[in-house]
Amino acid sequence: xISQPAAKSLRISxxxxxxxxxxxxxxxxxxxxxAAFGTFLEPGGAVVIGRDPRASGVMLREGLLAGxxxxxxxxxxxxxxPTPVIQHSIRRLDAAxxxxxxxxxxxxxxxxxxxxxxxxxxxxTAEAGELLDIYHLKKFTFAEWQGxxxxxxxxxxIDRYLDDLAAYYDFAALRKFRVLVDCCxxxxxxxxxxxxxxxxxxxxxxxxxxxxxxxxxEPSTTRDAVALQLAPLxxxxxxxxxxxxxxxxxxxxxxxxxxxxxSEELVLPLLADYLLPRAPGKLVIANISSTxxxxxxxxxxxGKVVRVPVGRQAAIDALSTYRPEQIALAGEGxxxxxxxxxxxxxxxxxxxxxxxxxxxxxxxxxxxxLASYPKYSILKGQVPLVTQRIPALLMDLRERYADGRVxxxxxxxxxxxxxxxxxxxxxxxxxVRVICEQKGDPPTELFNSLLxxxxxxx
Amino acid sequence: xxxxxxxxxxxxxSGIRGVVGDFLTPGLACAFAQxxxxxxxxxxxVVGRDTRxxxxxxxxxxxxxxxxxGCEVVDIGILPTPTIQIYVGATRARGGIAITASHNPPEYNxxxxxxxxxxxxxxxxxxxxxxxxxxxxxxxATNAEIRTATSDYATPPRLHIDRVLQHVDAERVRRRxxxxxLDAVNGAGSVMTPGFLRDTLxxxxxxxxxxxxxPFPRIAEPRPDTLGALSELVRSSGCxxxxxxxPDGDRLxxxxxxxxxxxxxxxLALAVDxxxxxxxxxxxxxxxxxxxxxxxxxxxxRRVYRTPVGEANVVEMMQGVKAVIGGEGSNxxxxxxxxxxCRDSYTGMAFLLERMAExxxxxxxxxxxxPRFYRKLGKVSFEHGRLGSLMQALExxxxxVETDRSDGLKLILPDAWIHVRASNTEPLLRMAAEARSEAExxxxxARVLKLFE
Numbered sequence: 001x002i003s004q005p006a007a008k009s010l011r012i013s014x015x016x017x018x019x020x021x022x023x024x025x026x027x028x029x030x031x032x033x034x035a036a037f038g039t040f041l042e043p044g045g046a047v048v049i050g051r052d053p054r055a056s057g058v059m060l061r062e063g064l065l066a067g068x069x070x071x072x073x074x075x076x077x078x079x080x081x082p083t084p085v086i087q088h089s090i091r092r093l094d095a096a097x098x099x100x101x102x103x104x105x106x107x108x109x110x111x112x113x114x115x116x117x118x119x120x121x122x123x124x125t126a127e128a129g130e131l132l133d134i135y136h137l138k139k140f141t142f143a144e145w146q147g148x149x150x151x152x153x154x155x156x157x158i159d160r161y162l163d164d165l166a167a168y169y170d171f172a173a174l175r176k177f178r179v180l181v182d183c184c185x186x187x188x189x190x191x192x193x194x195x196x197x198x199x200x201x202x203x204x205x206x207x208x209x210x211x212x213x214x215x216x217x218e219p220s221t222t223r224d225a226v227a228l229q230l231a232p233l234x235x236x237x238x239x240x241x242x243x244x245x246x247x248x249x250x251x252x253x254x255x256x257x258x259x260x261x262x263s264e265e266l267v268l269p270l271l272a273d274y275l276l277p278r279a280p281g282k283l284v285i286a287n288i289s290s291t292x293x294x295x296x297x298x299x300x301x302x303g304k305v306v307r308v309p310v311g312r313q314a315a316i317d318a319l320s321t322y323r324p325e326q327i328a329l330a331g332e333g334x335x336x337x338x339x340x341x342x343x344x345x346x347x348x349x350x351x352x353x354x355x356x357x358x359x360x361x362x363x364x365x366x367x368x369x370l371a372s373y374p375k376y377s378i379l380k381g382q383v384p385l386v387t388q389r390i391p392a393l394l395m396d397l398r399e400r401y402a403d404g405r406v407x408x409x410x411x412x413x414x415x416x417x418x419x420x421x422x423x424x425x426x427x428x429x430x431x432v433r434v435i436c437e438q439k440g441d442p443p444t445e446l447f448n449s450l451l452x453x454x455x456x457x458x
Numbered sequence: 459x460x461x462x463x464x465x466x467x468x469x470x471x472s473g474i475r476g477v478v479g480d481f482l483t484p485g486l487a488c489a490f491a492q493x494x495x496x497x498x499x500x501x502x503x504v505v506g507r508d509t510r511x512x513x514x515x516x517x518x519x520x521x522x523x524x525x526x527x528g529c530e531v532v533d534i535g536i537l538p539t540p541t542i543q544i545y546v547g548a549t550r551a552r553g554g555i556a557i558t559a560s561h562n563p564p565e566y567n568x569x570x571x572x573x574x575x576x577x578x579x580x581x582x583x584x585x586x587x588x589x590x591x592x593x594x595x596x597x598x599a600t601n602a603e604i605r606t607a608t609s610d611y612a613t614p615p616r617l618h619i620d621r622v623l624q625h626v627d628a629e630r631v632r633r634r635x636x637x638x639x640l641d642a643v644n645g646a647g648s649v650m651t652p653g654f655l656r657d658t659l660x661x662x663x664x665x666x667x668x669x670x671x672x673p674f675p676r677i678a679e680p681r682p683d684t685l686g687a688l689s690e691l692v693r694s695s696g697c698x699x700x701x702x703x704x705p706d707g708d709r710l711x712x713x714x715x716x717x718x719x720x721x722x723x724x725x726l727a728l729a730v731d732x733x734x735x736x737x738x739x740x741x742x743x744x745x746x747x748x749x750x751x752x753x754x755x756x757x758x759x760r761r762v763y764r765t766p767v768g769e770a771n772v773v774e775m776m777q778g779v780k781a782v783i784g785g786e787g788s789n790x791x792x793x794x795x796x797x798x799x800c801r802d803s804y805t806g807m808a809f810l811l812e813r814m815a816e817x818x819x820x821x822x823x824x825x826x827x828x829p830r831f832y833r834k835l836g837k838v839s840f841e842h843g844r845l846g847s848l849m850q851a852l853e854x855x856x857x858x859v860e861t862d863r864s865d866g867l868k869l870i871l872p873d874a875w876i877h878v879r880a881s882n883t884e885p886l887l888r889m890a891a892e893a894r895s896e897a898e899x900x901x902x903x904a905r906v907l908k909l910f911e
Contacts, residue, residue: 022600027492027526031485031519056601059525066484066519109601142479145565148515213602
């Protein structure tokens with residue numbers, strides 16, 4: 001019998017390199033990936049790098065520098081910097097590409113390399129495939145001794161980034177809000193502290209200390225994480241809105257002014273509600289695991305939802321099949337949202353500013369806006385994975401729920417007029433994810449029988 | 459000049475050395491550093507380098523490997539190798555790495571590895587480290603165990619110069635305001651030697667090639683045939699002495715006031731004389747070094763020990779016999795353990811200047827006073843498999859003569875010697891002969907050559 005798959009502590013994929021440092025992700029992975037990226041990029045172009053505050057980031061940075069310099073690239077090092085700021089700097093400094101060192105919403109023992117091309121955009125699947133091929137072949141193009149690159153440190157990246165945000169958002173108008181922010185010991189504090197200085201905004205920061213080894217709590221942008229520290233402080237501190245960022249600031253989660261932790265599923269509908277009437281584009285790109293409220297909100301503004309498989313790469317690939325002006329926003333049900341005016345970069349800070357602008361322009365509170373949406377109830381569960389039985393499981397479910405509309409883009413999703421279910425294999429953990437959503441009350445009965453069915457294949 | 463393939467990368471007990479690019483890659487340097495970090499343990503490891511264009515890149519690769527092994531990295535930047543070694547020993551770090559290919563051409567680089575005393579590992583330790591590297595059996599620190607990289611650029615030069623000054627009467631040298639020429643080959647010496655000669659020793663300095671950002675302007679090894687510019691500088695500016703360093707500042711070559719390059723064995727002999735004059739103890743040199751050392755030692759009633767060629771061999775023997783000075787004449791290495799047990803051009807420079815100040819004599823006059831020996835070097839090619847019979851024939855043609863087989867074959871005749879050794883890299887025999895007169899050495903050399911034809 002084939003043994004159970006081990007915990008996925010190392011992942012080398014189109015999204016880059018990600019793993020638990022020491023036991024899985026090693027210096028040699030970093031060196032090889034850095035040399036592969038240095039080989040992949042056009043010769044001679046500069047590369048922007050930055051990292052989140054994880055202690056292992058220092059080691060990854062050294063390896064990344066060595067590989068890039070050896071391939072003849074000059075490197076511009078931003079030090080500890082949020083991922084959206086790194087992407088922004090690639091464009092502003094006209095670099096050939098960039099790398100963000102940081103494991104985003106994963107716990108502290110993880111780290112990762114994310115690769116960006118010119119203009120700070122994510123690599124397409126074709127490009128990422130080429131990078132992976134170079135990595136696996138280990139045929140790197142190293143420069144001769146005279147052609148090795150040099151490193152320069154660069155300051156001012158956050159100010160350049162804020163300059164561009166200030167062109168889209170009216171910071172002066174947002175000064176009236178008292179905004180509580182859980183920085184989760186990550187990089188968002190660097191931006192928000194500077195915003196307070198420059199624009200007189202009132203971002204009140206908790207867990208704002210940059211930390212490399214132990215974060216105040218898991219840095220996931222979920223309702224559960226919001227409920228830990230952020231939500232209970234909303235009323236005592238009389239905050240108008242609350243936001244939680246992951247360590248590298250590309251994702252955001254919310255708390256309402258009445259102390260309610262908001263479901264991570266609502267970030268995308270909220271932003272769609274704000275952006276669709278204002279953006280030229282009418283398409284919303286979302287994955288097939290996120291709430292059907294999105295379709296309802298989109299319909300209100302004459303928009304349309306394009307559903308894609310789960311994961312960043314699927315969203316990137318979907319974006320490339322449309323003209324940028326056709327799209328209002330794209331994102332996942334995890335608080336990761338990208339907008340055309342910010343070059344389709346997952347940016348938690350820009351998402352937060354959009355939501356604050358919405359509060360300003362509508363004159364309503366977050367809980368008032370959310371109360372105006374029809375109620376959807378989502379239930380999420382997970383079952384240990386037995387990989388070889390997945391095809392049989394999906395076939396079984398397909399027959400069992402034959403009366404619904406079937407979508408096999410990523411696992412199995414079945415839709416009925418007022419509810420849906422989705423069963424898929426996780427990309428990050430050895431589990432099967434099970435999700436049911438229903439308009440109105442929770443689909444408890446459906447969820448329980450589905451879970452039982454999935455478990456019978458474990 | 460073409461480079462033979464087998465020279466492009468060498469990983470062995472002396473560490474890792476090769477041509478940067480496709481051969482000495484950042485991945486190899488990182489893995490070697492991680493093996494080193496695993497071997498010395500999770501403490502502070504000092505990293506310094508010479509001025510090669512690949513130095514910064516390799517620094518980052520080495521830092522990555524050390525951090526991954528759980529070490530704390532102390533970056534001391536561009537510095538001479540002896541300065542790096544002294545700092546490692548003085549700060550009681552777990553170990554140190556110098557990123558330098560010493561006198562090799564600019565396309566090469568290498569890692570030199572030091573223990574917590576700032577000394578070479580002994581041959582057994584080097585074997586263990588190499589095994590660790592090959593087994594890829596590295597310590598892999600977790601996020602919570604990974605430490606940081608810090609830097610200290612100011613302390614190491616001060617430490618080194620202070621050590622040298624403890625053994626030299628700097629005031630006496632300063633009073634003379636020697637006019638001194640320097641060629642630092644744009645190497646690591648560029649950052650330290652001008653200040654040492656001008657400010658510490660009060661010299662009127664005329665320096666060339668002291669820009670650490672520029673490539674080496676000459677062949678990196680400081681030999682008479684590569685130091686034309688220094689000779690010219692000495693002559694044109696009327697200097698009393700000229701010094702040349704290699705890229706990592708451990709080797710020294712010396713020009714006299716006429717611009718003539720001194721024999722490196724004579725430079726070592728002058729340093730030996732200076733050391734024996736002030737401290738008790740014996741002398742260690744390699745077996746190719748001139749008998750002038752024995753002659754100098756004899757005047758102080760000291761003993762000379764001989765070792766196989768290689769700095770590590772000389773150092774190991776020096777430790778064993780607690781020698782007061784040692785070195786390898788042919789390559790300009792002066793090792794004075796009271797400063798540090800390593801090749802140190804700074805001690806060499808200070809000793810010679812002090813001797814000139816003390817005696818009031820020119821450097822050429824001091825060299826002329828040394829006992830005169832004549833040496834002839836050469837090489838012949840041979841076929842593999844014939845080495846043994848050649849050596850045998852050589853020994854038999856000098857019956858009853860004292861021999862030393864620790865590194866090739868050395869025949870020790872009264873007042874003369876012959877040394878023959880197979881090259882490690884090519885089917886070549888390297889031959890050396892030394893005697894008291896030019897005629898004698900020619901005769902001896904011809905006799906050996908005839909045997910090999």
